[in-house]
Amino acid sequence: MTTLLGDPVTRTRAYFDGEWRAAPRTFEVFYPGTLESIGAVADCTADDARRAIDAAEVALKEWRKVGPYQRGQILRKWHDLMFEHKEELARLMTLEMGKPISETRGEVHYAASFIEWCSEEAGRISGERISMRMGNKRGFTASEPVGIVYAVTPWNFPAGMITRKAAPALAAGCVMILKPAEQSPMTALYLAELWLEAGGPADTFQVLPTNDAAALTAPFMEDERVRKLTFTGSTAVGRLLYTQAAKTIKRVSLELGGHAPFLIFADADLERAAREVVGSKFRNAGQTCISTNRVYVQREVADEFTRILTEKTARLRLGDPLQDDTGVGPVVEQAGLDKVRAHVEDALSRGARATVGGRVEEGLYFQPTVLTDVAPDSLILREETFGPVAPVVVFDTEEEGLRLANDSEYGLAAYAYTRDLSRAWRVAEALEYGIVGINDGVPSAGAPHVPFGGMKNSGVGREGGHWGLDEYLETKFISMGV
Structure with missing residues (x-):
């Protein structure tokens, strides 16, 4: 394993109220690969949050006056700087949360693509002319920024x-105050640094790390000047924030938990389907909200598909995420590892069998695992595992497969493989999910212009494309007598 102490890419100071600020209180960030500390980050407080809101109010008055085209130009510089700092950003992300560096390099491209798309779209923000029924009136709309945004990532x-x-x-003319996850605050601080270097005005994008999320968040929920909440995380926390946001009637976007099913029909290309399941399930050690969580295979091909999936999973290299040839790294923390282990042990106790993997290795590493003969009441089929485990369940008919796939409180992403065009349409329309991949295990990859979001307990609102931009704009109707 690589020694990390004193790594030059780490960031430790918060940015708010116009300055980079140390704090009397700090918390440590650990590298999941070796459990070494990579640095101590400013632990911001409720008082810091109030200062950030005051600063954001001032910044908003000026930023919303900047023309959309000019805002787009600054965003474009931010995009370009991300690529100038690509290796540093990728390494820092791997240090913070253990994702293989081959994937974090790809994440730099993914992250920058949203900036690029919004930089181009900013200059196109406009209203529209409305034909009025009375001849002495003229009507039109204007799109205006929502205001101060509180983001939790x-x-x-x-x-x-x-x-x-x-x-x-930022493209819409809003200003943002960000609370990043306590496991990965340094990447957020790096991005704020690059935003300022790109010419982003002071306090338009503030970053306040904390190890006490509830205390920091309270002022944002209480303050009527904060007009928008955007949150990605668990359904339980999202439900709590939704309730709190209602007191001041904030605009809300929530991207919450997932429990994605992957349907494999008997007429599918099994090699390709298995490859896509591996890519979807084991990317980031299974720690993505749209990762495959439940694999449903039609009985006629279940044995053959499981054999292929097992072989491909066995070839994945588990190891140091800072090495280029690592396929699967550690999970992010002990609590996550404990949940993965508990789900696997529960399934095995109910009669499941591991065709590959199934065990914890040293540290926070869990072997890439395929389970078969998984009982319907197993935890792994009812809860999001967030780990490198693929449970395989057999079904007989299309109707049964859809019933099993939809039998979840979540509705973020779902996948299906079939060569039958009519079935593809039926299944796509019947799946109760906000994102559906038909013969496509990564439907949102590299696509900043498509909508991302879920149904049911997977959230409200969409990110990406004009749908994501609209979340930060208010529509004002103007009627003028002539």
Whole structure:
């Protein structure tokens, strides 16, 4: 394993109220690969949050006056700087949360793509002319920024989840105050540094790390000047924030938990389907909200598909995420590892069998695992595992497969493989999910212009494309007598 102490890419000071600020209180950030500390980060307080809101109010008055085209030019510089600092950003993300560096390099591209798209779209923000029924009136709309945005982002995409929110907010003329996940605050601080270097005005994008999320968040929920909440994380926390935001009637976007099913029909290309399941399930050690969580295979091909999936999973290299040839790294923290282990042990106790993997290795590493004969009441089929485990369940008919796939409180992403065009349409329309991949295990990859979001307990609102930009704009109707 690589020694990390004193790594030059780490960032430790918060940015708010016009300055980079140390804090009397700090918390440590640990590298999941070796459990070494990579630095101590400013632990911001409720008082810091109030100062940030005051500063954001001042910044908003000036930023919303900047023309959309000019805002887009600054965003474009931010995009370009991300590529100038690509290796540093990728390494920092790997240090913070253990994603293989081959994936974090890809995440820099993914994160920057939202900035690029919004930089181009900013100059196109406009209203529209409305034909009025009375001849002495003229009507039109104007699109205006919502205002101050409070954003809370997760650790699993330390850059991508930030730019997917910040880019459209800043393009719209909003200002943002960000609370990054405590596991990955340094990437957020690096992005703020690059925003300022690109010419972003002071306090338009403030970053306040904390190890006490509830205390820091309270002022934002209580303050009527904060007009928008955007959150990506668990359904339980999202439900709590939704309730709190209602007191001041904030605009809300929530991207919450997932439990994605992957349907494999008997007529599918099994090699390709297995390859896509591996890519979807084991990317980031299974720690993505749209990762495959449940694999449903039609009985006629279940044995053959499981054999292929097992072989491909066995070839994945588990190891140091800072090495270029690593395929699967550690999970982010002990609590996550404990949940993965508990789900696997529960499934095995109910009669499941591991065709590959199934065990914890030293540290926070869990072997890439395929389970078969998984009982319907197993935890792994009812809860999001967030780990490198693929449970395989057999079904007989299309109707049964759809019933099993939809039998979840979540509705973020779902996948299906079939060569039957009619079935493809039926399944796509019947799946109760906001994102559906038909013969496509990564439907949102590299696509900043498509909508991302879920149904049911997976959230409200969409990110990406004009749908994501609209989340940060208010529509004002203007009627003029002539």
